[in-house]
Amino acid sequence: MPRSLRTRLVLIFSAGTAGALLLCLFLLGLVLDDQLGNAVGADLYDRRDHLLTALEEGDTGPIRHDSLAQLYAEDGSLITGSPALARHRLLTPALAAALTDDTMLDIELPIGAGRTVVPVSILAVPVGDGSGNVLAVATDAEIIEGATDRQWMVLLASAPVLIAGLVGAGWLLVRAALRPVEVLSQEAAAISSLDSDRRLRPVPGDDELATLGRTLNRMLDRLQTAFARERTFVDDASHELRTPLTVLRGEIELALGALDDRDEVEQSLLAAREQTDRLIRLTEHMLLLARHRSGEVVADRxxxxxxxxxxxxxxxxxxxxxxxxxxxxxxxxxxxxxxxxxxxxxxxxxxxxxxxxxxxxxxxxxxxxxxxxxxxxxxxxxxxxxxxxxxxxxxxxxxxxxxxxxxxxxxxxxxxxxxxxxxxxxxxxxxxxxxxxxxxxxx
Missing domain, CATH: 3.30.565.10 (Histidine kinase-like ATPase, C-terminal domain)
Structure with missing residues (x-):
């Protein structure tokens, strides 16, 4: 996994958008296939209705003028049909004789001048005038299949282009979104202990990055306060230690200057001992507080x-x-x-x-x-x-x-x-x- 957050976000974004895009394109292809199939079915039913209306009037001419249509007798024999079919039948005699309801089926027939075998879709229906005749209308499915193939080719060809565009857009988006973080990182790295008053530039807006910038500035405020307290502590400790040390030095000098006076030397040593005790107490107190700050003060309960x-x-x-x-x-x-x-x-x-x-x-x-x-x-x-x-x-x-x-x-x-x-x-x-x-x- 890449260490860069920007790269990880782009990869995740690209994988997610690519998957979603491919799914959408696949569903779009299925919808277009379904629409083409519905268009074929609608065309067949429209032609069926037109021819049935003509048959009710006793006119079989529209059947001969239709692109692909045939009329069968009750025993399955061919009555009339489109010239394009010639001797080829849309329905076998057995199927035509047994048909009792609307039926859709797909077969392959040689059609046209070159008699090329092409797939056809057929709708066969009983005429319904009591004669037992069966009407079959068909359409060339090769055109539909070609349109479907071209549709899928277009979708497949456009998928890499769309994915590349989305990846590029995602990279630019992530780069723009993380730009304030990069700026904050650079500014934070440039702040040293000598720049205690320096703060990060505010991030415009009121989003998470702006909140992060304000939070970091508040943290710097707290650190500045803590550093100020530590400096004050050092200054105060130095002051507290300087006084007894000065007194201790003075008493030692007095004792050295009065070596022949026992009482004076004794008095100076007693005063020095008192200041030494004060130094010990102060040092112990400071040590206890330092241990408390580091979590080392443990109570023997x-x-x-x-x-x-x-x-x-x-x-x-x-x-x-x-x-x-x-x-x-x-x-x-x-x-x-x-x-x-x-x-x-x-x-x-x-x-x-x-x-x-x-x-x-x-x-x-x-x-x-x-x-x-x-x-x-x-x-x-x-x-x-x-x-x-x-x-x-x-x-x-x-x-x-x-x-x-x-x-x-x-x-x-x-x-x-x-x-x-x-x-x-x-x-x-x-x-x-x-x-x-x-x-x-x-x-």
Whole structure:
């Protein structure tokens, strides 16, 4: 099978149209044959009626003047006939004597001056005047057969010409139809990563090809947005990494400059260790998000009592972050990764503490499709300008809520929830009036 779509379409079109054309020509030939046969029959019946009318008046002259006609007696003997037949009979004596109804038959007779044997079609009928006579009229079928043969020759000769014309028309049609696809392919191949703003030329009309062009342009828009996000991510990651690295370098230089002062060296090393821990956390967060994007974040799901886990985390996180944390709700066992769930609760608590909240509530409830975990605080809530993009990487709210953070906490929460086949959302409002992080997990 040819690899070119254009060639395949032309071959399919040619085969289909050739088959349909040959079928139509064959049916046309059959129809023309039938019409010629009907014309012969109509001629014979017209002549029969004319001769029967003359016989009713007792006149046999029209029979002698007819091109091919004969009248037979009841016993099958010939009464009169056309001179062209001479001594030749259209009907045998036995057939003429036995005929009781209209009969059509084909025979061959020597007719004409050269007495050439030709096929003839005969219509034989009883006269019907009580005499028992039989009338037979005939016509030269060689002319009809010749016309039929010429008809089929014309049809067969015209078939290749018509098929060639249809194939050529099909090629031009397919070429014109696929021309926009070729143009789109060439333009798409010419677009590089440096041409992020370049788009394909719109295809005129409102057909499938025009829809394809619009779809490809929308895809390029999405790719441009994705590339912009990736560039922003790289820029933000570079900025986040530069700060602790700069501080780390400064602390190391201070330590090197104060080798004779043990306390100064110790203080610089402790600060360097803190910045190193920050770098490790940031790197781990970025690695987790990168794995999430590639589908490599896998949750080690085991039965976990969500209320017990939230209560334990509330007891541990409260004193550390200076929050009054309460866990309440229904005991619910879910198939989940306990360490990942602790990470969700820790990130939510860290965000609440950074925003200036004093209370935090972990609320666990059953819902129709699974379990709902709410982390609600009494802080100022998420600013409206970032509420719709709060799960994006390196997105922070105001200075208070974003203080000391990298802007990756909620992105990590979304990655973890997605690995559990759940969904997460953020809003402001009840039950404590601040930010509310809601996690939906399948039971």
């Amino acid at each position: 085991r039965p976990v009592d969500l209320l017990d886990l939230a209560s334990e985390e509330a007891r541990l996180l409260g004193p550390t972050l200076g929050l009054d944390i309460e866990a309440r709700g229904e005991p619910v066992v879910v198939p989940a990764d306990a360490d990942r769930l602790r990470q969700i609760l820790a990130n939510a608590a860290a965000n609440s503490a950074a925003a200036g909240a004093t209370r935090l509530l972990f609320l666990i409830e059953h819902e129709h499709a699974g379990v709902r975990l709410e982390c609600a605080d009494d802080g100022p809530g998420v600013p409206g300008d970032v509420l719709g993009s709060v799960f994006e990487r390196f997105v922070r709210g105001d200075a208070a809520r974003g203080a000391g953070g990298s802007g990756l906490g909620l992105s990590i929460v979304r990655a973890i929830v997605s690995a559990h086949d759940g969904r997460v959302e953020v809003r402001n409002g009840p039950p404590l009036g601040g930010a509310v992080l809601t996690v939906h997990l399948p039971a």
